[in-house]
Amino acid sequence: MDLVHLGKKDSRLLNLLQQSQQWRRLDARVKQIIPANLRAHFQVACIEDGCLIILAANNMASSRLRMIVPSLLPKIQNLENCITDVRIKVVPKQPAKTRINSLQLGSAAVAGFQRSAERLAHHPELAEALRKLAEKHGKF
Numbered sequence: 001m002d003l004v005h006l007g008k009k010d011s012r013l014l015n016l017l018q019q020s021q022q023w024r025r026l027d028a029r030v031k032q033i034i035p036a037n038l039r040a041h042f043q044v045a046c047i048e049d050g051c052l053i054i055l056a057a058n059n060m061a062s063s064r065l066r067m068i069v070p071s072l073l074p075k076i077q078n079l080e081n082c083i084t085d086v087r088i089k090v091v092p093k094q095p096a097k098t099r100i101n102s103l104q105l106g107s108a109a110v111a112g113f114q115r116s117a118e119r120l121a122h123h124p125e126l127a128e129a130l131r132k133l134a135e136k137h138g139k140f
Contacts, residue, residue, distance in 0.1 A: 026079065030054070033075045038064060042088075050084035052076060055091045062090045105137040113137075 027044040030052075034042070041061035045053040054069075056062035069076075069086045077083050105113075117130035 029079050030076060033072055033079075034065070035068070045089070047080065047083060050082055052080075052083045052086045054086060054088050056088050057091070057093045059090055062088050103137075110134050110138045 023044060023046075030044050031039045038061055041057045042054050042065060045055045047053070054065060056065055065088045069088065073086060076086060111134075113130045113134040117127045117134065120127040120130065
């Protein structure tokens, strides 16, 4: 989908696309200044009244950023001249949802795996894998 093409038809969408690009560029430039081991743990959120808001993913990243930001402030100010201060906020990332295997094989499929495992004596690894699969799914 060509968002720029759609943006030409709607000025509000074009404005949003331009702002999004601006924030991504600022985020990338700030990440070039911050030490590499912290880059994955934060993102630039916005600039409020001259204060650059950085969202940290956890307390460790937040405390480390708070320690080093005062020394990096002049470099950050060179990126955007409207920045007068930097504030770090902790916004924990949502944990990934645990996947639940809801696959249930029917008794005919389980029996088929068992029969196949018996016939594959000449391929012991494959036979064992089929036996384990049949055992795992044989309990309803």
